[in-house]
Structures are given as C-alpha cells and as structure tokens.
Amino acid sequence: MLLRRKLFWVLYGFALLLFLMFFFGSFLLDWAETQLAAAPIQIGRLKTDPERAVRFIRQGLRVLNGSQETFAYFFGYQGPMVLIILALAGSVLVGNDFTFRSVGFYLAKPILPRHWIVGKCLAVGVVVHLLTTVPALVLFAQHGMSDFDYVTDVDYFTAGGAGRGPAGWQLALGIVGYGMVLATALSIMLVAAASWLRRTMPLILTWVSLFLFLRILANLLVDGLKYDERWRLLDCWNNLGLIGQACLGVAFENLEPKPQPTYLEAGLTILGVCSACLILLKMRTRDVPIVR
Numbered sequence: 001m002l003l004r005r006k007l008f009w010v011l012y013g014f015a016l017l018l019f020l021m022f023f024f025g026s027f028l029l030d031w032a033e034t035q036l037a038a039a040p041i042q043i044g045r046l047k048t049d050p051e052r053a054v055r056f057i058r059q060g061l062r063v064l065n066g067s068q069e070t071f072a073y074f075f076g077y078q079g080p081m082v083l084i085i086l087a088l089a090g091s092v093l094v095g096n097d098f099t100f101r102s103v104g105f106y107l108a109k110p111i112l113p114r115h116w117i118v119g120k121c122l123a124v125g126v127v128v129h130l131l132t133t134v135p136a137l138v139l140f141a142q143h144g145m146s147d148f149d150y151v152t153d154v155d156y157f158t159a160g161g162a163g164r165g166p167a168g169w170q171l172a173l174g175i176v177g178y179g180m181v182l183a184t185a186l187s188i189m190l191v192a193a194a195s196w197l198r199r200t201m202p203l204i205l206t207w208v209s210l211f212l213f214l215r216i217l218a219n220l221l222v223d224g225l226k227y228d229e230r231w232r233l234l235d236c237w238n239n240l241g242l243i244g245q246a247c248l249g250v251a252f253e254n255l256e257p258k259p260q261p262t263y264l265e266a267g268l269t270i271l272g273v274c275s276a277c278l279i280l281l282k283m284r285t286r287d288v289p290i291v292r
Contacts, residue, residue: 002092002127008085012130015081019135022074025064026142066143066150067157068165068248071136071175075182075244079237082131083211086186087204089127090194094120113285117191117278124187133179140172165249177247185240185270192277195284211237222259229259233269242266 002008063073144151153159156167165171189210197203218235221227232238238260245255246263 002089002123005088005092008088011081011085011088015078015085015131016135018074018077018081019139022064022070022139023142026066026139026146029064065157066139067167068171068174068245068250070139071171071178072241072245072248072250074136074139075132075178076241078132078135079211079241082128082182082186083207083237085127085131086124086190087207088200089124090190090203090207091198091200093123094191094194113282116285117281120191121184121187124190125183128183128186129179132182133176136175136179137172140175164251164254170249174248178244181243181247182240185274188274188277188281189236192280192284195281211235223257230261230265233261233265236270236273239266239270243270 063070147156150156150167152168154166154168154170157165166174190207193206193210194203197206215235215237218232218238221231221234222229242255242260242263243266246267252260252263
C-alpha cells in the first residue's frame, strides 16, 4: 500500500538528495586531490606544497572521507526525512487497520497479536533501511572501490592519519548496527503511536513533539540553563544517535555536542521507551473485537 503512494516516492526522492551530496562529494574530493597533486598552489604571494594542501583539505572535509564521522553525519542528517516519511507510513500501514477495523479480520486468522505486531514492525523497518542503511552501504562500497585497502584494512584510518575509528568489516558492521538500532526502535515507537492516534495529522503532531519539541527542551536545559547532561535523555533522536555512534566505534570524548549522557544511559532509556510502546500495543490488540 505504501509503495503505491506517489507521495512516498516524492519524499523518498528528497531523502536521497543527502545521499547524492555525500556520494558526489567524495568524487569531487578525489578530483580536487588529483588537481592539487599536479601542480603547486599559489595563494596570493605564497606558494603551498600540494601534499600539504591535500592534507589540509582532507582534514577539513573529514565528513566525506568514508570514516565513522562520514556515516555518523549521514545518519544524523537523514533523521528529519526519516521522521516525515515514517509519519506517512504509520498512518497507511497501521492507522488504517484500526480506522477501518481490519485488525479484527487479521486476528481472526490462525495468528496471534504478536504476529501482527512483528509484521507491521518489519514493514516499517524496511522503510527505515531503505532510507538509511542501504544508502550508507552504497557509500561504503563507493569508498571501497576507490581504495581496496579501505575494505580489507581495519586500521586504514588510524595508520594513515586520515580519520578516526575503524574501517573494513568493523565499519560495515557498525553501519548495519546503526541501521538496525534505528529500524528496531523507530518501528516499535511508530506502530504504537499509529495504533493509538490512527490519523495522519495527529500522528505527525505527536511525532514532531516527540522528536523536535523534546530536542529543543533538552538543548535548552543542558546548553542554556547548564543542567545535568542526563536531561538530554529526553531527546529520543539523540539517544538513538548515541547508540548508533557506539556501533560505529565513536569514542565518547569525540561526541558532539558536549556534554552527553553515557552510551549505557541512552540505551536504557530507549529500551524503556520501547518496552512501554510494546505494553501499549499489547493493550490495543487485546481490546480488538475478533471477527470470525
């Protein structure tokens, strides 16, 4: 049902614009390195060594070099489009089942309520992976095709000094882990919210309040009023980002903005939110009249 909506494909096209920026930005960086290595650079009356200029550009554009920072920024910047598309997906995939009372017919079949919940979560998870994990893996493959050591050498960045964190299979596993964290948590939260609100507009307002208003409030308390960093746990997207960056191997001292709660605190908060959503889903499906 969702794939037949033209609006979904329009939003998905907009979501891919960020991916294209990272994709072609890497090619542009490689081209710039080639041009800089061909001849010395003159800035005003000073001539700059090409290798030094290339090193300076690499340090200034770490976000495009394929390191853990590249994928941390990609997943983080992709968040707004993911949330918008999920608001549409929630009303179509879940809300309509309650609005048109289709859940009763599904549960009349030889399945249990948990099967319906898992099926809906898997459908939402596919949408999340199409927006985040799949494009990120394409970026990983792009960097691997330009330099095969990027795929085989785990110490590719630490040895060359071009970036931080692991490369190779550890980075690929971290990308998949980040995507799984987003898909699992967001699917549970979305199915629970859509089963309660049903309609698109109330779902969008609740979704925006959950991820935007709470983020503003958390930043105001921590950055503005200088409260304890644990107040950032109100921001669900920040918590998901912390868990995802832990999967990528980002050191705690390199997290931005500072200060931040620990990875464990963020994980426990998301676990508590998902547990509450599953309890709500159990109550919602338990009260559905079964049509036989």
